[in-house]
Amino acid sequence: METALWHPFSDMAVVRDSEFVLERGEDVWVYDTDGNRYLDAAASLWYVNVGHGRTEIADAAAEQMRKLAGYSIFADFTNEPARALAARLAELAPLPDAKVFFTGGGGEAVDSAVKIARRYHAAQGEPSRVHVISRENSYHGTNGIGTGVAGIEANRTGFGEILPSSSRVPFDSVDALRAEILRVGPENVAAFLFEPVIGAGGLLPPPEGYVRGVIDVCHEYGVLAIADAVICGFGRLGTWFAVERWDAEPDLITFAKGVTSGYLPLGGVVAHGRVAEPFWSRPGNTLRHGSTYAGHPAACAAGLVNIDLLERERLIERGQALEGTLAGALNPLASHELVADVRAGLGLLGAVELTPDVLECLPSAVTDLHLLVRQHGVVTRTLGKAVAVSPPLTIEPEQIHQIGAALAAGLDELA
Numbered sequence: 051m052e053t054a055l056w057h058p059f060s061d062m063a064v065v066r067d068s069e070f071v072l073e074r075g076e077d078v079w080v081y082d083t084d085g086n087r088y089l090d091a092a093a094s095l096w097y098v099n100v101g102h103g104r105t106e107i108a109d110a111a112a113e114q115m116r117k118l119a120g121y122s123i124f125a126d127f128t129n130e131p132a133r134a135l136a137a138r139l140a141e142l143a144p145l146p147d148a149k150v151f152f153t154g155g156g157g158e159a160v161d162s163a164v165k166i167a168r169r170y171h172a173a174q175g176e177p178s179r180v181h182v183i184s185r186e187n188s189y190h191g192t193n194g195i196g197t198g199v200a201g202i203e204a205n206r207t208g209f210g211e212i213l214p215s216s217s218r219v220p221f222d223s224v225d226a227l228r229a230e231i232l233r234v235g236p237e238n239v240a241a242f243l244f245e246p247v248i249g250a251g252g253l254l255p256p257p258e259g260y261v262r263g264v265i266d267v268c269h270e271y272g273v274l275a276i277a278d279a280v281i282c283g284f285g286r287l288g289t290w291f292a293v294e295r296w297d298a299e300p301d302l303i304t305f306a307k308g309v310t311s312g313y314l315p316l317g318g319v320v321a322h323g324r325v326a327e328p329f330w331s332r333p334g335n336t337l338r339h340g341s342t343y344a345g346h347p348a349a350c351a352a353g354l355v356n357i358d359l360l361e362r363e364r365l366i367e368r369g370q371a372l373e374g375t376l377a378g379a380l381n382p383l384a385s386h387e388l389v390a391d392v393r394a395g396l397g398l399l400g401a402v403e404l405t406p407d408v409l410e411c412l413p414s415a416v417t418d419l420h421l422l423v424r425q426h427g428v429v430t431r432t433l434g435k436a437v438a439v440s441p442p443l444t445i446e447p448e449q450i451h452q453i454g455a456a457l458a459a460g461l462d463e464l465a
C-alpha cells in the first residue's frame with residue numbers, strides 16, 4: 051500500500067511503495083512486520099548505543115510523563131530530570147566548569163553552538179566575529195546553520211545561500227584551517243566546527259594530530275572550536291564526548307543520539323565554563339535562543355537511565371575494547387575486488403567503500419549491497435560510496451563477525 055509518510059533524505063519515487071517496516075527490537079536485534087529478525091549493525095541511525103528494548107528507560111520516561119509530562123525550562127522554570135541530567139553531563143564532560151544547553155536533537159544543537167559562539171564574541175566586544183569554518187565532507191544536521199555549513203555539498207545546494215559568512219576547508223589539513231582563518235581575517239571568524247570522526251560524509255577518521263592541532267590553531271586566533279560529537283559521543287569512540295580520545299579540550303561540544311540511545315529525542319551543547327561565563331555572570335546578557343522542548347523532562351529522565359546503563363554495564367569502555375574485533379571482521383574485505391577501502395579501528399564505527407569502477411558501472415551498487423546484506427540478516431547504512439556499520443555497544447564479538455560475513459556474502463553476490 052502506498053504510504054503517506056514522507057521519509058527524510060529519501061527518494062520517495064522509489065520508497066513510496068517499498069518501505070521496510072520495523073516493529074520491535076531487542077538488544078542488537080530488530081524485527082520487521084513479517085517477523086524476520088535482523089542484526090541492527092547500524093544501531094538505527096548511529097544511536098541505539100545501549101541496545102533495543104531497555105524497559106528501564108521506557109519505565110523511567112513513562113513514570114516521568116505520569117508525574118509531569120512536560121514543562122518548559124525558559125526563564126526560571128525547570129524540572130528535576132533536566133537539572134539532574136545537566137549536572138551529570140557537566141560532570142562527565144572533559145571541559146572545566148561545564149554548562150549544558152539542551153535542544154531537541156543534534157541539528158538544533160549545532161545551530162545553538164554556533165549562535166552561542168557568535169554571541170560570546172559579541173559579549174567580549176568582538177561582534178565582527180561571525181564567520182564559521184567547517185570541513186569538506188562534514189555533516190552537521192539540516193537546520194539552518196547546519197545546512198549552511200554542510201561539507202557534503204549536495205546537502206547545501208539547492209536551498210539558496212543560507213549562511214553567507216561561512217566556508218569550508220579540506221577535511222584532513224590543520225594548515226588549511228590556519229590559512230582560511232588568515233584569509234577571512236581572525237577578527238571575523240567566530241568558530242570552527244568539526245566532527246572528530248566524519249560520519250555521514252563517509253566515515254573519515256582524523257589524521258594523526260588533527261584534533262589537537264585544529265583546536266590549537268583556533269585558540270591561537272581566538273576562534274572557538276566546536277566539536278560535533280553527535281555521532282561520536284556516548285561510547286561510540288570509547289569515551290563520553292569523543293574528544294577525550296585525543297585528550298583535547300574544545301570550547302563547545304554538541305551531543306544528541308547516544309545521550310538517550312534514541313529512546314526519546316534529545317540533544318544539546320556542553321560549553322566550557324569560560325564560554326558560558328559572559329552569560330552567567332552579566333545580568334542582561336541573555337542568549338535569546340532556545341526551543342519549546344529543551345530540557346523535556348521525559349527525555350531527560352530517559353537520558354539519566356541511559357547514562358546509568360552505560361556506566362553500570364561499562365559500555366563506554368566496551369566501545370573501545372571491541373574496536374579491534376570490528377577491524378578484524380572488516381579488514382579482510384579490503385582484498386575483495388569490489389572494495390576500494392575499509393575504514394575501521396576507531397571505536398565501533400566501520401565502513402566498506404566500493405571501487406570507483408563498480409560505482410561507475412553500477413550507480414546503485416551501494417544500495418544494492420546494503421539490500422543484499424539485509425537479505426543475510428544484517429542492517430547496515432548507506433553512506434555515499436560506502437556501506438557503514440555502527441552497532442549497539444552491547445554487541446558480542448561473534449555478532450561482529452556475523453556482520454563481516456554478511457558483508458562478504460553481499461559483496462560476492464554483487465560481483
Ligand code: PLP
Binds near residue numbers: 278306307
Ligand atoms: N551532527 C552530526 C555529526 C550528525 O551526524 C547529525 C545526525 O546524524 C547531526 C548533527 C544532526 O542531528 P539530528 O539528526 O538529531 O538533527
